[in-house]
Amino acid sequence: MQPLTYSISDLARELDITTRAIRFYEEQGLLSPERRGQERVYSARDKVSLKLILRGKRIGFSLAECRELISLYDPMGDNQKQLNTMLGKIAERRAQLEQQMLDIQQMQIELDTAEERCHAALTRTLSGRPISA
Amino acid sequence: MQPLTYSISDLARELDITTRAIRFYEEQGLLSPERRGQERVYSARDKVSLKLILRGKRIGFSLAECRELISLYDPMGDNQKQLNTMLGKIAERRAQLEQQMLDIQQMQIELDTAEERCHAALTRTLSGRPISA
DNA sequence: CAACAGCTTTACGTTAACGTAAAGGTCAAA
DNA sequence: TTTGACCTTTACGTTAACGTAAAGCTGTTG
Numbered sequence: 001m002q003p004l005t006y007s008i009s010d011l012a013r014e015l016d017i018t019t020r021a022i023r024f025y026e027e028q029g030l031l032s033p034e035r036r037g038q039e040r041v042y043s044a045r046d047k048v049s050l051k052l053i054l055r056g057k058r059i060g061f062s063l064a065e066c067r068e069l070i071s072l073y074d075p076m077g078d079n080q081k082q083l084n085t086m087l088g089k090i091a092e093r094r095a096q097l098e099q100q101m102l103d104i105q106q107m108q109i110e111l112d113t114a115e116e117r118c119h120a121a122l123t124r125t126l127s128g129r130p131i132s133a
Numbered sequence: 134m135q136p137l138t139y140s141i142s143d144l145a146r147e148l149d150i151t152t153r154a155i156r157f158y159e160e161q162g163l164l165s166p167e168r169r170g171q172e173r174v175y176s177a178r179d180k181v182s183l184k185l186i187l188r189g190k191r192i193g194f195s196l197a198e199c200r201e202l203i204s205l206y207d208p209m210g211d212n213q214k215q216l217n218t219m220l221g222k223i224a225e226r227r228a229q230l231e232q233q234m235l236d237i238q239q240m241q242i243e244l245d246t247a248e249e250r251c252h253a254a255l256t257r258t259l260s261g262r263p264i265s266a
Numbered sequence: 267c268a269a270c271a272g273c274t275t276t277a278c279g280t281t282a283a284c285g286t287a288a289a290g291g292t293c294a295a296a
Numbered sequence: 297t298t299t300g301a302c303c304t305t306t307a308c309g310t311t312a313a314c315g316t317a318a319a320g321c322t323g324t325t326g
Contacts, residue, residue: 007272007273008272008273009272009273018314018315019273020314020315020316021313021314021315023274023275024313024314028312028313037322038273038274038275038321038322039272039273039274039322040273040274052243055236055239055240056240057193058193058232058233058236059192059193059233059236059237059240060190060191060192060193060194061193062312062313063312063313064312069240069243072243072244072247073243073247076254078254078257078258080255080258080259083251083254083255083258084255086247086251087248087251087252090244090247090248090251093240093244094241094244097237097240097241097244099191100191100192100233100237101234101237103188103191103192104192104230104233104234104237106188107188107189107192107202107226107230108227108230110185110202110205110206111205111223111226111227111230114205114206114219114223115220115223118216118219118220118223119220121209121211121216122213122216122217124211125211125213125216126213140302140303141302141303142302142303151284151285152303153284153285153286154283154284154285156304156305157283157284161282161283170292171291171292171303171304171305172292172302172303172304173303173304195282195283196282196283197282267326268325268326269324269325269326270323270324270325270326271322271323271324271325272321272322272323273320273321273322273323274319274320274321274322275318275319275320275321276317276318276319277316277317277318278315278316278317278318279314279315279316279317280313280314280315280316281312281313281314281315282311282312282313283310283311283312284309284310284311285308285309285310285311286307286308286309286310287306287307287308287309288305288306288307288308289304289305289306290303290304290305291302291303291304291305292301292302292303292304293300293301293302293303294299294300294301294302295298295299295300295301296297296298296299296300
């Protein structure tokens with residue numbers, strides 16, 4: 001079983017971030033944990049949000065963008081305009097992700113090339129260096 | 134034919150960035166264009182570097198990381214240690230890119246889910262709203 | 267009870283990546 | 297020749313995303 005709630009340092013340890021960062025995300029409106037007295041109490045849902053944030057950061061999303069992503073997870077009413085706005089945002093994200101995929105693929109190709117050049121140079125170096133052959 | 138050289142504003146226009154940014158990249162050692170008198174003259178190679186920078190930025194690379202990427206493109210000597218260092222860096226980048234791919238794929242799945250929920254809500258809303266059915 | 271471990275808020279500091287003047291050199295067209 | 301469209305350097309300003317104290321509450325363990 002997973003614990004139902006976490007302390008701030010639980011999450012910090014588990015997700016390998018500082019408590020300062022977690023509090024900062026809350027300040028920026030990306031989290032809103034419960035309180036038991038003065039202390040913050042985090043739910044499994046909060047943890048999911050945190051993971052979403054970290055994943056977003058890894059691919060270069062700003063916290064503002066991460067906040068939007070999280071909001072896409074919120075239960076929302078039946079407000080039709082709201083829903084269409086949301087669909088728009090989803091489409092935007094999708095386009096961005098696809099561009100990023102292309103960027104990454106391109107970089108991988110370039111890394112292939114760079115690696116080949118390295119190996120070639122090493123081969124020359126190791127084979128008695130008969131350069132300009 | 135493509136022009137062999139570019140002015141700073143040529144590149145700024147074409148790549149849709151500011152001249153300030155381009156000069157900043159140079160300051161940070163990511164570019165080193167020729168000079169004709171006082172003016173900067175950019176080669177096709179410089180342009181490639183700039184594109185690499187922009188691509189890197191799109192997936193969240195820092196300028197320092199972009200600089201490393203560019204350096205992988207530089208013609209390098211036959212220094213064996215250097216070459217192995219470089220192969221190491223390439224491997225690191227590769228791992229990072231693969232993680233980013235996974236992150237993006239996961240996000241795409243989550244966008245799918247969010248989109249479905251939106252459509253479901255819209256369907257309910259539009260069908261006379263026989264809620265809790 | 268004293269000392270610690272872990273939580274809190276408040277607030278100033280820092281780094282990256284530019285933005286935004288300010289002040290001036292250069293060359294061609296009016 | 298002066299206006300305009302470029303270019304230059306220097307330098308201070310700004311935003312994001314935290315880092316880093318400082319100062320204090322709170323529970324428990326020797």
